[in-house]
Amino acid sequence: MVALKPEKGRLLIADPAILNDSSFKRTIILLTEHTRKSSVGFILNRPLDHVLSDLVPEIDCDFTVYQGGPVEQDNLYFIHKVPHLLPNSIEVAKGIYWGGNFELLKELLNKKQLESTDIRFFLGYSGWSSNQLDEELVMNSWFITENDYDNILTTNDQSFWKDKLLQRGGKYKIWANAPSDIQMN
Numbered sequence: 001m002v003a004l005k006p007e008k009g010r011l012l013i014a015d016p017a018i019l020n021d022s023s024f025k026r027t028i029i030l031l032t033e034h035t036r037k038s039s040v041g042f043i044l045n046r047p048l049d050h051v052l053s054d055l056v057p058e059i060d061c062d063f064t065v066y067q068g069g070p071v072e073q074d075n076l077y078f079i080h081k082v083p084h085l086l087p088n089s090i091e092v093a094k095g096i097y098w099g100g101n102f103e104l105l106k107e108l109l110n111k112k113q114l115e116s117t118d119i120r121f122f123l124g125y126s127g128w129s130s131n132q133l134d135e136e137l138v139m140n141s142w143f144i145t146e147n148d149y150d151n152i153l154t155t156n157d158q159s160f161w162k163d164k165l166l167q168r169g170g171k172y173k174i175w176a177n178a179p180s181d182i183q184m185n
Contacts, residue, residue: 002008002068003143003144003180004144004145005144006031006034006039006065006133006134006137006144007031007034007126007144008032008033008034008087009030009031009032009092009093009094009096009147009154010031010092010093010144010145010146010147011028011029011030011031011044011135011144011146011147012029012030012031012041012142012144013027013028013142013143013144013145013164013165013168014027014029014141014142014161015139015140015141015142015160016165016175016178017139017141018133018141018142018170023069023070023087024043024126024141025159026045026161027041027043027044027045027046027143028039028043028044028045028051029043029044029069029126029162030042030044030079030092030093030096030147030152031092032079032090032092032098033040035093037130038127038128038129039127039128039132040047040125040126040127040128040131040135041126041127042066042077042079042120042122042125042126043066043067043069043122043124043126044066044120044152044155044156044160045096045157045158045160045161046066046067046157047065047066047067047157048064048065048066048067048123049066049161050064050065050123051064052065052109052121052161055076055123056076056106058106059106059109059110059111060110061085061109061110061178063109063116063119063120063121064107064116064121065121065122065123066120066121066122066123067122067123067124067179068122068123068124068125068126069122069124069125069126069127070124070126071124071126071127071162072124072125073123073124073127074123074124075123075124075125076121076122076123077099077121077123077124077125078096078098078099078100078105078119078120078121078122079092079096079097079098079119079120079121079122079153080096080097080100080114080118080119080120080153081095081096081097081118081151081153082097082114082118082119083097083100083112083117084107085104085108085113086099086101086104086108087101087104088100088101088102092120093147093152094147095150095151096147096152096153098105100138105119116153117153117154118150118166119153120153142167145164145167145168162176162177163176178183181185
């Protein structure tokens with residue numbers, strides 16, 4: 001199997017080898033940027049117990065907020081599939097965009113013109129400095145897959161990581177069904 005390289009729009013899957021890493025165990029990250037200097041992404045499968053209106057009271061919206069990663073957890077970020085409604089968005093994957101005009105976004109949300117399958121919000125992000133992600137890949141902390149979803153914003157949070165391990169096959173099939181706390185096994 002040819003190992004994929006990190007690239008904007010690809011998925012970074014936490015290897016079972018990092019089950020003791022509280023920040024990243026069992027995570028799937030959408031890479032939104034990958035350059036020689038840094039990599040940035042958002043954890044797609046870690047919903048928080050917050051909805052958007054809890055964090056931004058002037059927005060009347062009950063969309064779930066996700067933990068994007070351990071960096072800048074006091075900042076709100078978003079990815080979406082409606083660039084025609086949100087100017088200044090950056091395409092990161094087929095049909096998925098990062099950021100855009102936040103004032104216009106607030107207006108669209110308050111007018112109920114977006115669905116939860118159009119957008120996902122994150123507190124914080126996942127980030128790596130120059131060569132850091134490459135070093136973690138060499139240490140088998142992650143593996144990379146293509147984003148083969150028509151709309152990644154509709155993935156099932158609970159089974160997403162498990163499904164990716166089962167797709168990978170081999171030794172990963174065993175880990176796919178391991179309990180979250182392997183000491184409980």
